[in-house]
Amino acid sequence: MTDLAVRLLELAQEDFPLDERPFLRLAERLGVTEADVIGTFADLQRQGAVRELSAFFDPAKLGYVSTLACMTVPAERVDEVAAVLSDIPEVTHNYLRDHVYNIWFTVIARSLDEIRGIIRCIEQRTGLGPIRDLPAKKVFKIRVLLGRDEMAS
Amino acid sequence: MDETDWAVIERLQAGVPLCERPFAEMAASVGISESDFIERVRRLRDEGVVRRLGPRLRHHKVGVHGNIMVVWAVADERLEEVGNLFAGARCVSHCYVRPPADGLPYTLYTMVHARDMDQARQIVLDLSRKAGISDYRLLPTVRELKKSTPTYCSPAGD
Numbered sequence: 410m411t412d413l414a415v416r417l418l419e420l421a422q423e424d425f426p427l428d429e430r431p432f433l434r435l436a437e438r439l440g441v442t443e444a445d446v447i448g449t450f451a452d453l454q455r456q457g458a459v460r461e462l463s464a465f466f467d468p469a470k471l472g473y474v475s476t477l478a479c480m481t482v483p484a485e486r487v488d489e490v491a492a493v494l495s496d497i498p499e500v501t502h503n504y505l506r507d508h509v510y511n512i513w514f515t516v517i518a519r520s521l522d523e524i525r526g527i528i529r530c531i532e533q534r535t536g537l538g539p540i541r542d543l544p545a546k547k548v549f550k551i552r553v554l555l556g557r558d559e560m561a562s
Numbered sequence: 563m564d565e566t567d568w569a570v571i572e573r574l575q576a577g578v579p580l581c582e583r584p585f586a587e588m589a590a591s592v593g594i595s596e597s598d599f600i601e602r603v604r605r606l607r608d609e610g611v612v613r614r615l616g617p618r619l620r621h622h623k624v625g626v627h628g629n630i631m632v633v634w635a636v637a638d639e640r641l642e643e644v645g646n647l648f649a650g651a652r653c654v655s656h657c658y659v660r661p662p663a664d665g666l667p668y669t670l671y672t673m674v675h676a677r678d679m680d681q682a683r684q685i686v687l688d689l690s691r692k693a694g695i696s697d698y699r700l701l702p703t704v705r706e707l708k709k710s711t712p713t714y715c716s717p718a719g720d
Contacts, residue, residue, distance in 0.1 A: 422614075432584075487707075546659045
């Protein structure tokens with residue numbers, strides 16, 4: 410990534426201006442033109458480094474609840490179970506990890522009952538379980554902020 | 563939140579367009595003025611509904627290759643102290659208290675990010691020493707099977 414790209418990503422993660430001309434405000438702080446900023450974002454999206462410029466929400470304030478769950482899946486059934494989870498829109502993330510519980514996924518829905526229902530449904534469809542439901546009891550931090558220390562150029 | 567707020571929220575989820583006046587463009591699709599749109603986003607941010615606006619990054623594509631989930635067995639009476647310590651570390655993006663389960667004696671769940679896995683492991687070691695927590699486990703991703711952005715929609719739309 411270019412130096413401008415790294416500086417722009419650092420700044421935009423920290424403080425995206427709520428202003429009629431947000432890209433101009435970012436450009437002023439970086440000492441470049443508005444077209445440079447828009448062009449750099451476009452390049453980053455094209456390269457896939459930026460999925461999108463978007464908003465990050467607090468699910469609870471929108472009336473949603475979420476959980477992290479894990480289950481033990483035999484190695485030869487990982488792809489099949491992954492396909493089941495991929496079909497469920499409420500399952501947003503799913504990772505294979507090196508642990509007795511090897512499949513770890515997040516579920517987000519409108520209520521705890523709905524989440525429990527989805528988990529029961531996964532157990533029934535796969536015949537595996539019990540799925541361990543690990544809802545957060547307290548959140549100390551949720552803030553992905555990546556900067557030049559983390560980004561290899 | 564009223565229905566117009568929800569229209570703003572739904573429009574934001576579709577992504578901020580790359581043009582000189584992105585809020586004007588988004589406002590037009592919602593059918594309100596640019597200033598009303600910005601004002602609503604500002605209020606939603608002040609209320610904590612919108613945490614922030616900004617780029618969603620693909621970690622590997624921006625060169626962040628050391629991303630590890632680390633789970634820690636922290637006694638209840640130390641959760642507050644250790645949770646705040648970890649949350650204060652720049653390289654920790656998520657820090658949650660979760661209940662222990664069968665085979666999972668862990669109570670504090672964190673995500674650590676660094677340039678590469680070696681650096682991430684070093685950070686975890688430093689955190690463990692600082693907190694005095696030796697019972698922890700690194701659960702690096704073997705394979706990403708699904709990663710999507712949740713879609714939030716108005717309850718009235720059900």
